[in-house]
Amino acid sequence: MMVKGMLGLVLVAVFAATAAVLFSLDSMAASRGDDKPAAATPAAVQDPNVALPLASFAGQVPENAEELAKAREPYDATLPPLQSGDLVRVNMTLKDMTVEIAPGVKYNTWAFDGHGAPGPIIHVREGQTVEMKLTNGGSIPHSIDFHAARIAPDRAFRDAQPGESFTFRFTAKDPGVYMYHCGTKPVLAHIANGMYGAIIVEPKKSLPKVDNEYVLVGSEWYMNGDGIKEPASLDMAKARARMSDWVTFNGYANQYVTHPLTAKPGETTRFWIVAAGPTSNVNFHVVGGMLDRAWVNGGLTNLPQTGVQTVIVPAGGGGVFDVKIDDVGLYPFVSHAFADVDLGQVGLLKVGNPPGTMSH
């Protein structure tokens, strides 16, 4: 111990002396006006607690971004209708594909049913049985995990090998809005690559009637390039560091700013929200409005909170929010974690036809 300690002291002294010499050489070079680059800092005096910076491609788009955003069909956020009968069959084929996640920004996803992200919206009524047939058309194992299901995950949520199909059933017993996702390890990578979607279980006893119903799935993207010249893929280090490049509703930055969701004055709009993550929450808020009824955590067997401003939808969770707006105007809906707004998690609810917006 003693020897080691002394050795340490000697080493520190040597490094200190080296640093001092380098410093004095640098000062001399500077005083001579010498433009040679300064000597690199010796590794031993670098701070080991400072991680290497990761490059961010946040917000980088091509020059014609606006044009591209206008030309692109938005993901249809409208809640699809219920199906009749006791059994609802859902078929999904997993596929590797390249999608656009922001104007001119391409990303290599693993997609549920050729949808890119999110996968198809599933809408059932409490008590219906879902028969899920999953076919793996991708190149590695995948699976599907429904938060709406009470089921043994080792059987139902098991991996499907490439080329394999398998079917399982569950009865939707708990009304709410739920995430589904691929649960294959590492789950962080499979969700970050776009393997998620929403399932809505409508309660047997209907919710208050509303005029418009939209489903929004929040998620974030972590990229190893800007995705402009060639498609980006997942940067796992950035996903672990929670350093998002883009944050989206329904998989594409700002799509409902360019193509707003709509309501008429005096109407109530219901937002079914899922935060898919993989890691970020959605802090749901409607600018200029109030969440008149808020089923926090998407639990529809509970009474809603009333008249609240912002509700956290946790990663892996859901929320149902009714918003009544009387006056004509453009009302942004956001995650009020504003870094995420900057990265694309914002849209507009266009109420009536405010001046200058007749094109939509």
Ligand SMILES: [Cu+2]
């Ligand atoms: Cu997967």
